[in-house]
Amino acid sequence: MRIELALFASLEPYLPDSEPGSGRRTRMIDLPDGTTVGEVVARLGLPDQPRVCFIDGRGVKEDATIAGGSRLAIFPPVAGG
Amino acid sequence: MADIMRVNMSDLSVKKEPLAAKYAKFVGRALTDAIIFNEVPPKSDPLGAQNKLVFAPGLFGGTTAPNGGRISVGAKSPLTGGLKESNAGGQVAHALAKLGLAAVVIEGKAADPAARYVLDIDGAGNGSLMRADELAGLQTYETAAKMREFKGDAKVALVTIGPAGELGAKAAGIAFSDPKEYQNRWAGRGGLGAVMGSKGLKGIAVAATGAGLEHADKDAFIAAVRKFSTALKEHPVTGQGLPTYGTNVLANIINEAGGYPTRNFSDGRFAGVENVSGETMREITVARGGDVKHGCHTGCVIQCSRYYVDKDGKYVTKGVEYEGAWALGADCGIDDMDGIAALDRKCSDLGLDTIEMGATLGVYMEAGKLAWGDWKGALAALDGIVTGSADGKVLRDGAEATGKAFGVTRIPTVKHQAMPAYDPRPIQGIGVTYATSTQGADHTAGYSITSNVLGVGGTVDPLKPEGQAALSQGLQIATGMLDSFGLCIFVAFAVLDNPAAFEAIYEMASAHTGDTWTADDLMMLGKQALTMERLYNEAAGFTAADDRMPSFMLTEKLPPHDAVFTVSDADLDSVFDFVPETAKAMGISKPV
Numbered sequence: 001m002r003i004e005l006a007l008f009a010s011l012e013p014y015l016p017d018s019e020p021g022s023g024r025r026t027r028m029i030d031l032p033d034g035t036t037v038g039e040v041v042a043r044l045g046l047p048d049q050p051r052v053c054f055i056d057g058r059g060v061k062e063d064a065t066i067a068g069g070s071r072l073a074i075f076p077p078v079a080g081g
Numbered sequence: 082m083a084d085i086m087r088v089n090m091s092d093l094s095v096k097k098e099p100l101a102a103k104y105a106k107f108v109g110r111a112l113t114d115a116i117i118f119n120e121v122p123p124k125s126d127p128l129g130a131q132n133k134l135v136f137a138p139g140l141f142g143g144t145t146a147p148n149g150g151r152i153s154v155g156a157k158s159p160l161t162g163g164l165k166e167s168n169a170g171g172q173v174a175h176a177l178a179k180l181g182l183a184a185v186v187i188e189g190k191a192a193d194p195a196a197r198y199v200l201d202i203d204g205a206g207n208g209s210l211m212r213a214d215e216l217a218g219l220q221t222y223e224t225a226a227k228m229r230e231f232k233g234d235a236k237v238a239l240v241t242i243g244p245a246g247e248l249g250a251k252a253a254g255i256a257f258s259d260p261k262e263y264q265n266r267w268a269g270r271g272g273l274g275a276v277m278g279s280k281g282l283k284g285i286a287v288a289a290t291g292a293g294l295e296h297a298d299k300d301a302f303i304a305a306v307r308k309f310s311t312a313l314k315e316h317p318v319t320g321q322g323l324p325t326y327g328t329n330v331l332a333n334i335i336n337e338a339g340g341y342p343t344r345n346f347s348d349g350r351f352a353g354v355e356n357v358s359g360e361t362m363r364e365i366t367v368a369r370g371g372d373v374k375h376g377c378h379t380g381c382v383i384q385c386s387r388y389y390v391d392k393d394g395k396y397v398t399k400g401v402e403y404e405g406a407w408a409l410g411a412d413c414g415i416d417d418m419d420g421i422a423a424l425d426r427k428c429s430d431l432g433l434d435t436i437e438m439g440a441t442l443g444v445y446m447e448a449g450k451l452a453w454g455d456w457k458g459a460l461a462a463l464d465g466i467v468t469g470s471a472d473g474k475v476l477r478d479g480a481e482a483t484g485k486a487f488g489v490t491r492i493p494t495v496k497h498q499a500m501p502a503y504d505p506r507p508i509q510g511i512g513v514t515y516a517t518s519t520q521g522a523d524h525t526a527g528y529s530i531t532s533n534v535l536g537v538g539g540t541v542d543p544l545k546p547e548g549q550a551a552l553s554q555g556l557q558i559a560t561g562m563l564d565s566f567g568l569c570i571f572v573a574f575a576v577l578d579n580p581a582a583f584e585a586i587y588e589m590a591s592a593h594t595g596d597t598w599t600a601d602d603l604m605m606l607g608k609q610a611l612t613m614e615r616l617y618n619e620a621a622g623f624t625a626a627d628d629r630m631p632s633f634m635l636t637e638k639l640p641p642h643d644a645v646f647t648v649s650d651a652d653l654d655s656v657f658d659f660v661p662e663t664a665k666a667m668g669i670s671k672p673v
């Protein structure tokens with residue numbers, strides 16, 4: 001299956017060298033069906049620190065399974081206001 | 082800090098008096114609240130002689146407590162009609178505290194409306210008023226430059242208003258100088274600049290020469306400071322995210338969550354977000370040689386501030402901060418970072434709140450008066466505020482006044498104040514804060530974005546109503562305490578996740594004052610501040626009906642989640658359930 005991956009702030013350097021997605025910090029990636037967020041994190045080698053993950057704009061835990069055609073966005077801990 | 086300085090603009094006298102016993106236990110926001118509660122009639126005219134404008138450093142003003150130099154500013158608000166407490170960075174809180182001043186209170190009103198005065202507070206902590214009519218109508222940065230000229234080489238912290246404040250604009254703010262003497266830190270919200278202007282006061286210069294305050298137990302204070310500083314540096318948000326990208330790092334994550342209000346709260350995602358995000362802003366600023374990490378006041382260890390510079394590397398404005406970048410960006414359909422910075426600078430020059438003005442321009446664009454994305458047209462519209470154009474006379478009073486004047490029904494306000502950069506439909510916890518806050522729609526009053534989106538301090542599903550009232554209540558109380566101590570609310574990100582950071586706050590308070598502060602005392606101070614604000618607002622005429630979302634947010638579905646605001650009225654009405662008990666314990670029932 002193919003999904004869109006978005007990595008922001010300090011995670012941007014971990015974007016794979018694949019087909020660009022809809023935005024500047026996104027890529028299209030191919031994954032086996034049933035892949036979880038945690039498996040993508042491991043595959044990308046993201047640093048071992050807390051992060052905030054969204055599938056299609058909804059916050060998810062790392063055991064969430066990603067469906068084909070969806071968008072996975074991962075942020076390091078950020079805040080402001 | 083034992084003295085209060087009373088500046089009477091009616092007879093031009095300045096007096097210093099010891100803090101009255103009824104005020105002795107309050108500092109910062111709580112002291113601001115207590116003075117207004119006890120001295121400003123709730124039904125009085127906000128721009129009349131009875132209103133008082135209070136500047137109060139927090140408990141940690143004048144000390145080395147990390148992030149402890151914020152200033153509390155308050156009065157009866159011309160925008161909301163309630164008690165307004167606005168909080169800002171800049172150098173003035175430390176300067177006042179070091180001169181032994183717990184508060185400066187501006188009272189009365191100059192007899193001649195054309196007269197302009199500057200309050201000078203010297204190195205001995207004595208104040209005098211100087212006539213300065215030549216400052217009339219000057220913009221913020223010009224005003225500050227002229228005041229520094231008057232003062233020669235003297236080291237001063239400055240407080241100023243722009244022309245909008247002099248005109249009585251309900252969206253006018255008050256500016257404070259930062260450590261590099263840029264006049265760019267703001268108590269923006271609620272029209273406090275108009276209160277200062279109504280009194281005939283154009284600026285305040287405070288000698289920034291006082292020595293740091295003594296502590297009851299110096300060693301314990303230093304140990305607690307170290308503990309607090311370490312906690313702030315170790316937390317990934319306060320140690321890395323905020324200092325690297327600034328507050329505007331939120332743009333992408335709030336957009337991802339579908340809560341980035343776009344074109345006057347008609348969409349939760351902005352197609353142009355990547356052009357105006359914190360990441361992009363950092364790239365632009367670094368490439369142009371701008372400063373991307375400093376504190377808004379001496380003693381900040383997080384350092385989320387930065388300067389936006391033009392293509393030649395010349396200073397344009399602060400930040401741009403997340404709220405301003407959103408208000409003058411996505412909310413107006415503007416995705417040009419230089420355009421946003423120009424608008425932010427324009428608001429600063431004129432002395433206007435960027436959040437209120439961005440929301441105002443969004444409403445104005447929705448009315449068809451200006452095309453979405455037209456930042457040059459927006460600049461001209463803002464200029465109309467000071468040149469006195471017919472539309473400018475409306476715009477200056479904010480989003481609600483503008484919506485009503487031009488027949489717009491989607492007006493994103495609560496208690497007449499515009500909502501900041503989070504749509505409350507897909508992020509319902511912040512909606513509870515907007516609806517119930519004593520301040521009108523205000524994100525800082527109880528920043529539920531923490532658990533709703535950022536995964537700080539636990540997780541509460543932002544799209545569901547469950548748990549939002551309790552979340553907002555806890556955060557509103559904690560914020561009341563932080564604002565009273567003079568601590569930047571960004572310390573909360575570390576405090577919510579690390580018990581050592583919370584302990585360090587009451588350890589610093591105990592070691593500094595010699596009194597014993599406990600965790601419960603901290604929360605009680607927050608409750609007391611909110612209780613005074615709440616009782617004041619009730620006496621000013623607010624009821625439960627004012628603690629509600631604008632009706633379009635209950636029915637109009639916001640893409641992409643098709644969300645509406647679903648927190649029940651009963652839940653909203655529970656947020657201030659602690660007020661009767663707190664008021665009883667404080668022995669207060671209603672304001673003056």
Ligand code: SF4
Pocket residue numbers: 148170375376377378381382383384385386569570571
């Ligand atoms: S973290 Fe940012 S807002 Fe807070 S005190 Fe430091 S520079 Fe100011």
